[in-house]
Amino acid sequence: MTRQELLLSARKIFARDGFEHARLEDIASDTGKTRGALYDNFKNKEEVFYAIFEENVERDRAELAPVLTAAPTLAKRMQALVKYLIGVSRDRERMLLNLEFKLYAIRHPRRRQRLANLHDAMCLQVSVPEMSRLLQQLGRRSLRARRIGSLAISGILDGLVLSHLFDPEVLDRRELERNFKLCLNQILQAGSGRHRPLRLG
Numbered sequence: 001m002t003r004q005e006l007l008l009s010a011r012k013i014f015a016r017d018g019f020e021h022a023r024l025e026d027i028a029s030d031t032g033k034t035r036g037a038l039y040d041n042f043k044n045k046e047e048v049f050y051a052i053f054e055e056n057v058e059r060d061r062a063e064l065a066p067v068l069t070a071a072p073t074l075a076k077r078m079q080a081l082v083k084y085l086i087g088v089s090r091d092r093e094r095m096l097l098n099l100e101f102k103l104y105a106i107r108h109p110r111r112r113q114r115l116a117n118l119h120d121a122m123c124l125q126v127s128v129p130e131m132s133r134l135l136q137q138l139g140r141r142s143l144r145a146r147r148i149g150s151l152a153i154s155g156i157l158d159g160l161v162l163s164h165l166f167d168p169e170v171l172d173r174r175e176l177e178r179n180f181k182l183c184l185n186q187i188l189q190a191g192s193g194r195h196r197p198l199r200l201g
Helices: 002-015 024-030 036-041 045-070 072-090 092-107 108-124 129-137 143-166 173-189
Strands: none
Touching: 002 024, 002 045, 002 092, 024 045, 036 143, 045 072, 045 092, 072 092, 072 129, 072 143, 072 173, 092 143, 129 143, 129 173, 143 173
């Protein structure tokens, strides 16, 4: 229970202050715990950060895999993916943490490979085999092609959400979702050999 409480607090603090400026004391005190309690569960601040994203991977696996498996057609699976990712985009805290995660990796190149490997899982390529199969069905046969597809999907989502948070009156939620569907349609269809775009809802 203590570990989960600390992770919930860490999500809030990291999203609010950014990884570099977040303090372990603030994470612990936010839950009414001591710094020692935090070290009983995590080696350092970086391990707390990793644990947040590992938890996201597990959540994606639990929630998305059954939906993709149950969808009867390729078009329905694409629609299910779009719906799920739009749901993720509504989680302001998670989206801020995603951006913070990538910025941290860019600023710390020696740690980038571990973060990149974890990012592969976050993009649902490792954690959700059904996602990998969906990309293969859409013409992305090689591991590299599937990684490119996953990074492109993640990049479009991150960029649109960042612009939405920056100026929500212009790029409102409706426009964000409309543009995401348009972009995702192009990414998923690239290399598939399809000439007529599938409707993504």
